[in-house]
Amino acid sequence: MNLPYYSSFSPSPGLAFLSLEDAFEVLAESSEFREMEGPCLAFRRAASVLKSLPWAVQSLGATRDLPCLGEHTKAVMEEVLQCGRSFEVEKILSDERYQTLKLFTSVFGVGPKTAEKWYRRGLRSFTDVLADRGIHLNRMQQSGFLHYGDITRAVSKAEARSLRNVIDEAVRAVSPAATLALTGGFRRGKEFGHDVDFIVTTPEPGREKSLLPNVINGLKKQGILLFCEYQASTFDTAKLPSYRFEAMDHFAKCFLILRLEASQVEGGLHCAEGDGRGWRAVRVDLVSPPMDRFAFALLGWTGSRQFERDLRRFARVTQRMILDNHGLYDKTKAASAHFQCIGQSGEPFELRAEPESGVRRIGAADRQGRHPVTAVSRQALPGGQ
């Protein structure tokens, strides 16, 4: 069986052989910390290929026709398959620099560069960082440390459902006709996530501009807004109606940290042993596209990250199209410097690979393996649900 190069298109129950997958994730992370972006991506793809398989790899021969697995990754696999461990991976895991950078980058707002900076200063623990007078934490990092325990703890499906109610109430107070959709990992059928993503849109044109700020204000008045970074949309039809592509930048969105009350969660909070607070902090993302862009936003925000990468590269290289969260553009039908946008005026768009390309149209759940659903169709559009 031949898998397409764009590996995360494949079905993927992916329960077994976590150790192989984890081995590549460690190698990817290590590459990232050493600023080797190429190898990092290659190991991520290798991990993604393994995750996408519906069976457990038990011999090297079974990986013969798989993409993204080359000399190095196969050598690691042979080691793991034979003795259940890899010398290279264990060396990385025992490395002080790797351990420290892994710890630092687990903080919301701290990436590889900042982690590296702190490491070079000789800092090795959170205590070291917080005690260093020479370190200025930005707003995001302050929140990251303040809510570290809560933010790094998984969010349950029950907590996501409860948050849906909280957001829905705040949205409905602003625009009763608005549509709210749960996206991200929970839309892919996951039981746990690290945050909760929503798309909110209103049928009243132009209203989406004030929608999010008003929702944020509502949450603030409730006293449950712990962190908020709001990004206004740069979309402006009045300015450049004919230059759609360049005018299209980004939808309004916000990264939030919300206070979730235990009393509002069916079955209680997913919290630490002996936590008597009765609430926890949760990362929440809201994105608010104009209604005619709902489907593209949903496609872009349903993920996973590797799936989005593969899908966009596939659109560009194989289909000669450009895909982003706003639309799909046909490069071969470009008028001067601009592209024609596909799938406007409400008809469902399809980025459907033909059978000979070895790729099929799939649903959100297929992006990590569960029941089949139609990913992008009329049913996914507001009013169709």
Next chain:
DNA sequence: AGGCCTACG
């Protein structure tokens, strides 16, 4: 030899 998703704050 050159690319690796794309776009924001």
Next chain:
DNA sequence: CGTA
């Protein structure tokens, strides 16, 4: 630089 960081977020998704």
Next chain:
DNA sequence: GCCT
């Protein structure tokens, strides 16, 4: 590091 893997692919084109």
